[in-house]
Amino acid sequence: MPHSHFSNRQRTIFGLTLLLLLTIVGMMAYWVDNLLREGNIETNQAYLKVAVEDRHVVIEQFLNERLNMLKVLTRSAYDEHDYGPRHAQALLNELATTYADYLSFSVYTREGQLLGLAGEDTIDSSDVTSQEWFTVTLTRGEFVSPLYLGSRKIPTLAMSVLAITPAGAHVVRATLNLATLNTHLSEMTAGESGGTYMVNPITGSYLSRPYYGAKPLLEHSPRFNWGEKHFHVDYEEHGIEEVDAKIATRADGTEVIEAYCCTRDGTWLVVVERELEEVLDLHRALRQQLGMTLGFTLLLLIAITGIAFRLGRR
Template sequence: MDTQGYGRLRRKIMTVTLVFSLVPLFALGFFVHLQFSKTYHDKIARNLERTVDNRQKALDIFLDERVSQLKSLAYTHSYQQLSDPAQLNAIFNVIQTNSKSYVDLGVIDQNGEHMAYVGPFSLKRVNYKDEPWFHETMLKGQYVSDVFMGFRKFPHFIIAVMRREGDRTWILRATIDSEAFSSLVRGIHAGELGDAYLVNAEGVLQTSSRFAGPVMSKLSMALPSPTTAGNKDGTIIEERPVKDRTMIVGMAWLQRVPWLLVIMEDPKEELSALVRAQSIAAAMVAGGILLIITGAALTARSIINKLIKADREKAALDASLMQSSKMAALGKLAAGVAHEVNNPLTLIRESAGWIKDLLVDEDPEKMLHLEEIDTAANKIEMHVDRAKAVTHRMLGFGRRMEPMQENVSLNLLTDQTLKFLESEALHRNIEIIKRLDESIPNTTTDMAQIQQVILNILDNAIDAVGSDGSITVSTGKSENGREIYVAIADTGCGIPKEKLNTIFDPFFTTKKVGEGTGLGLAICYGILEKLGGRIEVGSEEGKGSTFTVFLPLV
């Protein structure tokens, strides 16, 4: 498809997308506008009244539960039991399992002496006879204090219960975690300008306030009388000026203690949603239109890119088929050469064997060079076998022969392969460094083909170094423990970064014209792929290359 065809397709996609998307978008915007108008016409004051009433009841229930729990402990256990530190600690652990709001627990006798204590502070034997809460508890039987500093030197409040047991009077007292209590108050306020806190009848904050200050600060705002009730539930809703703003304030006195719950909301902030409703709807419509246009453009581009990608893949497939044809032709040529070379190799091996047979009948004393001739015949046979192995590999390359399954020691195979090129490396003054891991296990693979892979890579490394360098050959086990590897690192010229992705392609070579066919690494890649292995390469131009051959442990 030409460029004009791509342009027409893009315009069609965008037109259809806009027509079928804008109508439902405008309908949605109109519906959202109506819903916002209905929702935000409710009275903020009634919502605030409900919030204050619910939170006041929750705080009273919290305090009632703690007082009842402390009473139950005092009247179900004797003084003797609770004054035992071990038993008191066990009881404390039980109640902490059900409620994390207690900081400590203590038993105090009628003289104010702390007889038993469990908690994080060193308060045992502390005398409380001069503390106001002690006298209030002895007088009223139970007492919930305001927040105060006390011996702990940090703000807290206590719940104390008195019990008369025969002629003995004693008090069970618990410190309440002010953080757990404050969490019931925090989070009530809405928006950035809202606030919620507790204050006692003297105007001292019992919990921290966002704008009035920390706990135990003095509040300047006038408080209603505890007897004042705005409705049957005792909730007061009114508007008050607070820091140059008119705030809607909801207040209610707690039933258990003379603390006032105060919740403030800024009416402008609450009503701003209604004011912003139309602008939000307009922004949504504009954003939707922009999103649809962007989506249409991206969709059209995606389709065109896929078409272009398909054309490129087709061209790459054609090139791959052509390369496959070249490789097939090369395989036939290699097979023909191997077949022609095999015949003279067979004759040479038979002649060497015949010479060895003749030597058996000779008298060693009469024939001066019998041993040298026998050694030469053995070398002829050895090198003929080696040449036949090469031709066998050429036949395998041409005929795609199935790999053999042999128990192979990678260290031994690497060491044997290095011996083939030791003289060449010595001639070029190239040092070969071996770092073979003796602990790696054997694997099952085709020894001849793996030897061909190692030989090709070593030969390339020698050519890359040229002279006066080094080649490091190391073996080991992969990190996942499923593979063994042989790594060949040279100090040669390296491979340019842009060519790393093409070095395994057939007929690609970095050598000079006439010095390489570009088939060595392609053959190595094909062999390893057939054997279930893999090859990795790392290189930096001017600093050398490292080829790592991985073989699966079977």
């Protein structure tokens, strides 16, 4: 009987030891799994932040080059007769020889009178004095618009400068096709599911890669809209040109990691994203390796514990 009592007690101790081992290994597996998951997400967030900063620089360079081109061209000494329709077309042709993005070119007096227009522009040129682009150009000397669908439904932006010449002060406006800029966006890859977007945060409209010719790919998403508060809080807290990242949800329910940056006084929002599912593929592979390692370790511990108890009975 004493021998039987000792055997029952030993079985109990052995069972409790196994339970303790299972608990410890399970907690370790859970902790390491979460650690790997969070680490994988943070690594991808850091990569996407670098990517969005890179695209931010490319976009700023694109805008500055074309804005400076417009300034240089309009600083030439023209008399007031040179701002007529014929000269406007000549200036548009000259711009197009350097950058093929320009769609239209127009010149206005400070009072809003149209002197010359070449190409197609969608604005109401009969009354520009109350329009934002015109008033901002007069006060700040330049203006770059958000994205919008221009003539022939082409994703477009407008830029304007205040030109001071011997003929007086004039507001010079040009519109640009965004196909070239979208090509620059396409150069940044963020995995198979990655996307790069240039966004009008006021309306939620965005230009995404890939871009097929002149097809209107200026789409709309509430999650890109200031009004939906998706980016608004971060914009207020971190300020302009501060890069941040978060996990967001698309309209179809797909979770994505997004990195974004505000530029041009909040006029532009650059977003680079990657599907969370793709990001976690590596995590799942590591989880399998972790499970196999911990399973082997647990079996080894059980075997060692069993041998130890058998030796203890002797």
